[in-house]
Amino acid sequence: MKSLSLFLLALAIALAGNAQTNSMTEAGGGGARAMSLEDCIQQALAHNYDVQIQRYNPQLARYVLEAAYGGYDPVFNMSGQHNFDMVPSSYNPYSIKVTPNTTYDENSFISGLNGLLPWGSQYKFSGTIAQTSGNQDEVPFTASQGSIGVTLTQPLLKNFWIDDTRLNIRVAKSRLQSFEQGLRLQIISSVTAVANIYYEMAFAQQNVRVLEEALDLARKQLDQDKKRVQVGALGALSVQQDESQVAQVQAGLIAGQSMLATNRNTLKNLLTDNYVQWHDVTIQPATGLEAPPRVFNLQNSWSEGMAERPDLLQALQLVKQQGIEVKYYRNQLLPELDLIGSFGFNGASVKSDTGGQLDDTLDQIGEGQYHYYSYGAQMSVPLSQIGPRNQFKAARAALQQTLLQLQQLQQNILVEIDNAVTEAQSTYQSVQATRQVRVYAEAALDAEQKTYAVGNASTFEVLQFQNTLTAARSQEIRALADYNQALANLAQQEGTTLEQYNIHLETEPGETGGPQRKSLFLPVPPDAPPQNP
16 A cells, blocks of 8 residues: 555655646746745755755664564464384383384474564464374384464563563664654754855845945946046046946955855755756845844743754654663563463374374364363573673663763753844844944935035045945845844754744654554655756
8 A cells, every 4th residue: 555655745746747847838948037935945845965865764764663563473384294214123121022013104294373472472373283104013004193272471570561572663663753853853954054045145146236336336436537537627546546446346246246156056056956957047036135023032942942953852762762772671680480371182093094094183173172281380590690780781871871961962952042042133133233324324425425516525535435335235234134044043943944934744644554654744846947848
């Protein structure tokens, strides 16, 4: 039976193919493509290499878990054997008799089914049948015998509440949950990386626009001053200052454009597993840089982190695994005390002629004419427990170490969240401050240009005000990018990134007849950039 996730995955891929075909038709290959942050995140979830690689870990852990249930698989065995024996006549001095020569010809068949039950009981169903023919002192005979029964062994001390199979299953379950959290951790990390570089690219693009506006201002100033020099209203030194300003702004613009291109390539690397296909696509941020106000509550953020951080949940699973091992090794210190019981039916037939003996035996077994049973107990106490004792001590010490590591991680998380909240608050305040600086810089440049127009200000002073405005505009968009990145990082530290970006990880039940399983399924969005149809 196919699992639910495979069906959903196939459906999502089909829908994705239709969406991609439509996008290819609407736009040509390469060129500009406006993408929102949500578009980028969905693209990365489907095609980011780190996420794709990490997705295999829960799948591998699930196979290990299902393999651990193989400890309960019953084992069927059977064997057949033929024996022939000729015994010569001999003299028995005790009975003062001569034992006649004897010939035996025997066929035997044995079959059985044995296995282990989830509460530690061992069972064994067995059946035997044998037919012997021969002659004794030239008198032929035929005999048959057989039995069918079951034997049960139930541990009462060692291997009672946990044994090797139950240890493997419980540890494998815990590891599966740990790997699922590892996938969740990777998704959060990848989504945060996409958000950070997206905001960085948005900053770089807006910063390029600011530098382009600054270059336009510098060129206008240069044209005005050239005209003034021609009419003798201004010295040639002012034109040289303008030309220097133009060259300086051009150098900054080139650096800004290079930074924007690098950020685009970094984002593409996070979005796709086919970089060549995306190389000629120019991603344009469709989500602007804004500063949504937010009330920060450190206690709430701490609570979110303690409940949602995947690395913390992984550490808790490791503590659980160590606890299971401690329980197992403690149980192995106990002596073996087992209850044993068996029940079955026998059959036998002996005749001095041939034919019908095997049928008589089978009839007796089937009718239950001759039954047998037994019950009792067996105990085994090792005289030295050096190995199990030290294994238990090692497991207990490892548990204490793991608990300390958990406490250390919890403290580190509190500090990381505290720092992230402080950073978010600080960057939000910076947004407000830099916005005021930019407004004042615009007003100051406008006033200085008016003063310059009436001859009461120098070119150098105007250029200084232009530089101040350019820096103020860059600082404002830098603060906006920093604030959005700080919010993304805070969500990562809280473990709430998936909720913030409305990403849902679905679970699937186990297949019929198998253990309940949990897996993480992600929808597959349209593949990559629009291409030529």
